[in-house]
Amino acid sequence: MGDLKIKKEDIIRALSTVQEPDLKKDLVTLNMIKDIELGVGEVRFTVVLTTPACPLKERIRKECEEAIHTHVDENLSVVIDMTADVTSSRVGTALLPNVKNIIAIASGKGGVGKSTVTANLAMALKLSGAKVGIIDADISGPSIPVMFGAEEMQPLVSQIDGKNMIQPIMQYGIKMISMGFLAPQDNPVPWRGPMATQALRQFFSDTHWGELDYLLIDLPPGTSDIHLSLVQLVPVTGAVIVTTPQKVALADATKGLMFFRQPQINVPVLGVIENMAYFTPEELPENKYYIFGKDGGKNLAIKYETDLLGEIPLVQSIREAGDEGKPAVMSDSIIASAFKQSAELLAQQVAIRNATKEKTKPVQVKV
Ligand SMILES: Nc1ncnc2c1ncn2[C@@H]1O[C@H](COP(=O)(O)OP(=O)(O)OP(=O)(O)O)[C@@H](O)[C@H]1O
16 A cells, blocks of 8 residues: 555656656656556656667656655655667558668768677667667678678578568677678679669568667668668668768768758758777777867768767777677777767667657659
8 A cells, every 4th residue: 555645646746847858848748657656655657768778867767756756755765667668750661660760870981980880889779678670781892790790690581471581680689681691792793783772672671670679771881772772662760970080081971961861862860970080099098099180070960960979989999899790889898888878879869850750751762
């Protein structure tokens, strides 16, 4: 039996004074409070966040506690269970209906670390508790299998509802598909545009993804047929632009960003990640050498009114981790926290986007 004086309504009233800082509405209106239980001198409830990678988790928890102590009883013990139900704007879509968010990871120039960033963001989201998948859409130069130590793996094909479906490779709890799993890499096939597009189509329509919170698409560098095919095939939640700080990279990153902003494409740009932002020897992390220039990604984000989701340093262990097939975020280091922070900011942007913008639709443009 609960304390007779305190009712569930009192708790709800107190929690309706707590705002979700990004969505600018209170937790009760947003339907984020569940399972309120009153005990003797104690209240328990669940806060359902919009992503397990929520960077504001602790702030929300603290504000809930304070609201109850201020508006209900300062001596009440407050036990909060934080869970998440990742939001989506991809409701009712024919292709991949159980994939909540499709996020394109793009760059202008090649070699800026787009695949490295994709692998680490995916891993960080997975470590936060989300269900994550990766499509390596770089058909002629796939890097994802190596970055996950999965080059020798081969996907199985199984019959689902009478149709042959590719089962994605599962590595470190992430589902992934890449041309690297399907075609021998030492005997490269020259991929013409339509063939690459067909392969991408199969990654969506003939692969059994099941339920996912985030499906990350590692795009080839530049803007290609693949980019156009992607936005035509599926509703894309948003795009992340990866760049390095040099002028040449930034100029190309701008083109990459503007591709998504074209009125007929209209995919929201969720933010910019500046990779190789500075060099740092891992044993002396306070020493930062801006060898490629400073603040390029930040200025790009400001100019195009989007967010800077991270500045990832150039560190030897990131390259080693990629070569060893274990994304750097899996280690316990400052690098891991940099990638985790970027993943949180990305998840936050996805949640804001899903709460504020229209539903996504595939675009209809002539190729
Ligand atoms: N922050 C970093 N610190 C150290 N090495 C890095 C960093 N980011 C990427 N690298 C290394 O740089 C190389 C290129 O990275 P990656 O393959 O991720 O680039 P990419 O932009 O996806 O390339 P592509 O254009 O071929 O798709 C890899 O060897 C990777 O390990």
